[in-house]
Amino acid sequence: MRSEMSKYEANEEKELRPHSYDGILEFDKRLPNWWLFTLYATVIFSVGYWAYYHWTGHMEDGWVRVKSELEAVRLAALSQGAPPDDQQLWNFSRDAKIVSAGEKTFRATCAACHGENLQGGIGPNLTDGQWIHGGRPMDLFHTVVNGVAEKGMPTWGPVLGQQRIAEVVAFIISKNPTMEKPPGGGDVVQ
Amino acid sequence: MSGSQSEGKVRVEYNDTVVRWFLLATVFWGLVGMLAGVVIAGQLAFYQLNFDTSWLTFGRLRPLHTNAAIFAFVGNMIFAGVYYSTQRLVRTRLASDFLSWVHFWGWQAIIVAAAITLPLGLTRGKEYAELIWPINIAVVVIWVVFAVNFFWTLAIRNEKSLYVAIWFYIATIVTVAMLYVGNHLQIPTSLVHSYPLFAGVQDALVQWWYGHNAVAFFLTTPILGIMYYFVPKAAERPVYSYRLSVVHFWSLVFIYIWAGPHHLLNTALPEWLQTLGMVFSLMLWAPSWGGMLNGLLTLRGAWHKLRTDPVLKFFAAGVTFYGMATFEGPLLAIRSVNAVSHYTDWTIGHVHSGTLGWNSFMAAGMIYWLVPRLWGTKLWSPRLADIHFWIGMVGILLYIAAMWVSGITQGLMLNAVTKDGVLAHPNFLDAVTTTWAMLVMRLIGGAIFFSGFVLLGYNVYRTIRSGKPVTASVEVGVRERMKPEGMGLWRAFWNAPVIYSFLIILFGTLWGLGKGAVSTVSFVLLVETALVAMIHMSVSGAKWSEWYERLLQSWIPFSVLTFVAVVIGGAIQILPLVFMDQTVKEDGGWQRVYTPLELAGREVYISEGCYVCHSQMIRPFVGEVLRYGGSGRLAHSIYDRPFQWGSKRTGPDLQRVGGKYPNLWHFQHMMNPRTTSPGSTMPNYPWLFEERADWEGLAKKIEVQRKLGVPFPNYTQEEILARCLEQGRKITEDLAKSGIEIEPDRKIIALIAYLQQLGQYEEKPVGKEVGMGIVGEAGVRSGVLEPKSEGELGRK
Numbered sequence: 001m002r003s004e005m006s007k008y009e010a011n012e013e014k015e016l017r018p019h020s021y022d023g024i025l026e027f028d029k030r031l032p033n034w035w036l037f038t039l040y041a042t043v044i045f046s047v048g049y050w051a052y053y054h055w056t057g058h059m060e061d062g063w064v065r066v067k068s069e070l071e072a073v074r075l076a077a078l079s080q081g082a083p084p085d086d087q088q089l090w091n092f093s094r095d096a097k098i099v100s101a102g103e104k105t106f107r108a109t110c111a112a113c114h115g116e117n118l119q120g121g122i123g124p125n126l127t128d129g130q131w132i133h134g135g136r137p138m139d140l141f142h143t144v145v146n147g148v149a150e151k152g153m154p155t156w157g158p159v160l161g162q163q164r165i166a167e168v169v170a171f172i173i174s175k176n177p178t179m180e181k182p183p184g185g186g187d188v189v190q
Numbered sequence: 191m192s193g194s195q196s197e198g199k200v201r202v203e204y205n206d207t208v209v210r211w212f213l214l215a216t217v218f219w220g221l222v223g224m225l226a227g228v229v230i231a232g233q234l235a236f237y238q239l240n241f242d243t244s245w246l247t248f249g250r251l252r253p254l255h256t257n258a259a260i261f262a263f264v265g266n267m268i269f270a271g272v273y274y275s276t277q278r279l280v281r282t283r284l285a286s287d288f289l290s291w292v293h294f295w296g297w298q299a300i301i302v303a304a305a306i307t308l309p310l311g312l313t314r315g316k317e318y319a320e321l322i323w324p325i326n327i328a329v330v331v332i333w334v335v336f337a338v339n340f341f342w343t344l345a346i347r348n349e350k351s352l353y354v355a356i357w358f359y360i361a362t363i364v365t366v367a368m369l370y371v372g373n374h375l376q377i378p379t380s381l382v383h384s385y386p387l388f389a390g391v392q393d394a395l396v397q398w399w400y401g402h403n404a405v406a407f408f409l410t411t412p413i414l415g416i417m418y419y420f421v422p423k424a425a426e427r428p429v430y431s432y433r434l435s436v437v438h439f440w441s442l443v444f445i446y447i448w449a450g451p452h453h454l455l456n457t458a459l460p461e462w463l464q465t466l467g468m469v470f471s472l473m474l475w476a477p478s479w480g481g482m483l484n485g486l487l488t489l490r491g492a493w494h495k496l497r498t499d500p501v502l503k504f505f506a507a508g509v510t511f512y513g514m515a516t517f518e519g520p521l522l523a524i525r526s527v528n529a530v531s532h533y534t535d536w537t538i539g540h541v542h543s544g545t546l547g548w549n550s551f552m553a554a555g556m557i558y559w560l561v562p563r564l565w566g567t568k569l570w571s572p573r574l575a576d577i578h579f580w581i582g583m584v585g586i587l588l589y590i591a592a593m594w595v596s597g598i599t600q601g602l603m604l605n606a607v608t609k610d611g612v613l614a615h616p617n618f619l620d621a622v623t624t625t626w627a628m629l630v631m632r633l634i635g636g637a638i639f640f641s642g643f644v645l646l647g648y649n650v651y652r653t654i655r656s657g658k659p660v661t662a663s664v665e666v667g668v669r670e671r672m673k674p675e676g677m678g679l680w681r682a683f684w685n686a687p688v689i690y691s692f693l694i695i696l697f698g699t700l701w702g703l704g705k706g707a708v709s710t711v712s713f714v715l716l717v718e719t720a721l722v723a724m725i726h727m728s729v730s731g732a733k734w735s736e737w738y739e740r741l742l743q744s745w746i747p748f749s750v751l752t753f754v755a756v757v758i759g760g761a762i763q764i765l766p767l768v769f770m771d772q773t774v775k776e777d778g779g780w781q782r783v784y785t786p787l788e789l790a791g792r793e794v795y796i797s798e799g800c801y802v803c804h805s806q807m808i809r810p811f812v813g814e815v816l817r818y819g820g821s822g823r824l825a826h827s828i829y830d831r832p833f834q835w836g837s838k839r840t841g842p843d844l845q846r847v848g849g850k851y852p853n854l855w856h857f858q859h860m861m862n863p864r865t866t867s868p869g870s871t872m873p874n875y876p877w878l879f880e881e882r883a884d885w886e887g888l889a890k891k892i893e894v895q896r897k898l899g900v901p902f903p904n905y906t907q908e909e910i911l912a913r914c915l916e917q918g919r920k921i922t923e924d925l926a927k928s929g930i931e932i933e934p935d936r937k938i939i940a941l942i943a944y945l946q947q948l949g950q951y952e953e954k955p956v957g958k959e960v961g962m963g964i965v966g967e968a969g970v971r972s973g974v975l976e977p978k979s980e981g982e983l984g985r986k
Contacts, residue, residue, distance in 0.1 A: 016428060017432055019351065021279050021349065021353040022275075022278040022279055022281070022419075022423075023423070024353065024419070024422045024423065024428070024429065025422075025428035025429070026354075026428055026429040026431075026432040026435075027428050027429065027430055027431055027432065028431060028432045028433055029430060029431040029433075029434070030431075030433075031431065031433060031434055031437065032483065035434075035476060035479065035480065035483060036476075038475060038476040038479070039441070039473075039476035039477070042472045042473045042475055042476060042520075043473055045469075045472065046469035046470070046472055046473050049465070049468075049469055050465060050469055050702055053465055054461070054462055054465050054702070055701075055702070055709065059461045059465060061461060062456060062461075062809070062810030062821060063778065063810055063821055063823060065810060066810035066811060066812065066815055066821055069811075069812050070812050070815055070816075073607055073611045073812050074611050076609065076611065077609065077610050077611030077612075080609050080610050080611075082610050082611065
């Protein structure tokens with residue numbers, strides 16, 4: 001066996017393990033550093049990924065996630081000029097992200113007349129179920145877009161754009177106890 | 191060697207005859223499997239190649255190709271390589287000639303049985319586990335024969351210590367046995383049909399625990415073992431690093447098992463399992479590359495031989511492809527990458543960089559090295575082998591490149607949503623026609639690769655004719671023949687490295703899956719144990735390696751430890767799903783129990799292999815929900831035995847296809863898909879209009895399903911037939927309005943009944959007994975409504 005080994009350089013010989021299997025010898029070289037780094041890095045990443053997404057519950061169920069993604073796509077489509085409909089606006093009102101965006105716009109633009117809590121002031125109350133210009137989601141939408149000149153409601157369409165108006169309407173619907181059911185009164189979907 | 195002071199010598203003759211037979215079988219089935227691959231690649235590009243003939247249709251031949259390539263070609267290669275190298279590595283003859291022959295002929299008989307039953311449409315409907323139950327039993331028996339023969343050989347070995355190749359062989363034998371039995375738990379309903387014990391998500395998880403690890407422990411570990419024997423032999427160089435062998439062996443076998451759920455990313459599988467599947471796939475990267483490094487760096491100092499030696503060329507390229515495939519694998523297991531790659535040709539390309547690049551090239555290297563030695567001659571034409579190498583290389587590259595291009599194109603096109611919030615490519619066929627040229631290129635690449643293997647066949651034939659079988663032998667000292675001393679089970683387990691590993695796995699599991707204080711405390715203990723273990727190892731590393739060397743002299747403890755390592759991952763993933771509470775509210779609707787006719791139709795669907803091209807699992811992506819409707823949930827497939835989520839979309843998803851088209855559409859589509867879907871590459875199914883559906887067998891099938899907890903009514907045979915007739919007539923009467931005359935008992939009618947109920951869910955499950963625990967952590971979900979209207983958007 002020694003003679004087999006002599007084929008290798010002297011410094012390599014020290015690293016050879018003292019055993020041959022059917023003539024096969026083995027070095028016992030150190031693990032390459034970059035390889036070890038890859039191993040440790042993937043382990044550490046995995047622990048961190050798990051901790052972030054699973055342990056702390058950041059991983060949203062796909063079923064839930066896709067719904068809000070879908071609403072986001074719809075919303076973006078509005079800015080491209082596609083008109084919304086009753087069902088869609090109502091769907092938006094069940095989406096927390098859209099509602100909170102709508103709330104921001106409302107506070108900045110509408111609260112001065114309709115009140116911080118939609119209780120009314122200069123403009124009418126928006127939570128009492130009384131709708132002067134129609135109470136379907138699209139009625140609300142048109143009222144905001146076109147305004148009601150004779151009553152002092154400005155035309156918001158060119159100012160806010162369809163998307164932000166849809167958000168505001170979603171916010172108003174979400175705050176409205178009389179609009180907990182989807183339009184048409186029937187089952188939403190299913 | 192310790193036996194140098196032996197009194198006498200004994201000559202041990204190796205059993206190379208059985209190796210020769212396995213080797214010839216490898217070449218033969220390699221040709222068959224690859225030819226089948228070329229044929230079905232042709233069918234995907236040119237549907238006419240299905241010849242309107244049931245047993246020549248893609249859905250039936252594709253399982254034939256995969257089974258032939260994996261179990262016949264690579265299977266025989268493994269047995270040839272394992273038997274040849276093991277005898278030499280432990281310096282003894284195979285324990286039993288009888289078992290060796292039973293193994294050889296038994297395996298070939300299984301292959302022949304598979305080659306007959308699959309084209310006949312007799313299938314279990316689970317990928318790489320299609321063979322029907324009588325053949326499953328034969329596989330288990332023959333695998334046990336192999337195991338007994340192998341371990342018995344280890345028991346009578348004349349070499350104290352086990353070489354790294356043997357470790358990989360041990361891991362292969364125990365793990366494949368575990369996986370195969372686990373994924374083939376089933377109850378027969380007839381001689382050729384059975385239902386899996388598990389349904390829906392459970393079946394999906396068990397299937398991919400098996401499916402992924404068939405790749406791991408059938409296509410990878412045994413070939414790594416073969417690499418560890420044949421590469422240093424051919425290169426005449428020492429293996430690069432023993433300690434790398436140790437580290438990558440144990441990390442590979444432990445981690446691999448956990449990675450199965452990456453085949454189910456973004457499906458209804460509970461999120462925690464998906465996340466486990468992803469992170470363990472990432473952690474698999476380094477252990478896999480450990481094998482590649484040890485293979486490639488063993489060639490250091492022998493690189494110049496690559497120019498002249500085709501064997502080394504094949505080995506070097508094979509190991510390189512292994513490295514590439516095992517880099518691509520973790521990449522594809524990342525959720526967001528998988529969102530694009532899954533269900534597309536990219537996955538097909540990935541698999542073939544492994545099977546063509548790694549398996550076939552390693553097989554070619556091994557064959558070219560072995561044949562001259564087994565027949566006592568020289569390779570007839572190294573030049574021809576060289577040509578084979580380059581032809582094969584061109585073939586693989588064409589194949590993989592084509593699949594990358596088409597896979598990424600499909601993924602991007604089918605998921606694309608425009609700014610207007612609608613699908614960029616509402617017609618699924620857009621993606622089919624766009625990538626069609628790539629399918630042709632794949633066909634060309636595959637055909638070129640196949641022709642390379644034909645050259646191998648010819649070279650082998652000429653080489654064998656120029657020599658004659660020789661039997662090698664080895665002289666061993668009488669003293670060496672004594673039983674090698676080893677270590678008892680107690681000593682093997684009650685040892686620092688094992689105890690630390692066990693504690694780290696235990697605390698890691700409790701941290702990851704536990705809740706609240708248990709989890710926090712476990713995390714602290716996990717970090718602490720890891721630190722203590724590291725300190726302990728740096729202090730007494732020598733003692734640990736001494737322990738390991740002793741372990742290598744004891745095949746039973748070594749095998750038991752290997753088994754423990756591979757059992758853990760599956761147990762932690764599968765058992766929670768099996769024992770979970772079964773009655774949880776789901777808000778996406780519940781699957782309803784099939785009517786008898788729909789069940790008969792489902793059997794047609796499975797038998798024709800529809801699942802190889804159509805998924806039934808809509809993923810939670812905007813593009814998919816717009817195209818197909820609300821995403822798939824656990825409760826949608828609670829009665830599905832086997833589950834039919836699928837893994838590839840050559841055609842569109844069918845989870846909610848029911849009610850989308852009229853009966854007439856399905857009727858015409860199955861007769862000739864191009865009448866309803868111009869540009870479709872789907873085969874015609876004329877025989878479904880001639881053959882009768884199996885109504886008589888339904889009684890037994892329903893009885894077995896009732897036993898498994900599916901709330902079927904307690905039908906009598908007459909009731910079943912009456913209901914089939916009633917529902918069948920409704921469909922035929924509907925078709926008659928368009929002037930179509932057909933008997934209600936035809937397969938097509940049952941299939942239409944099945945397809946039309948897909949996606950027709952109920953708001954509440956029938957009865958209390960659902961028959962399975964469908965609930966993971968993700969089972970508890972907030973109330974969100976079903977976006978059915980979205981589905982309709984995609985249906986225009």
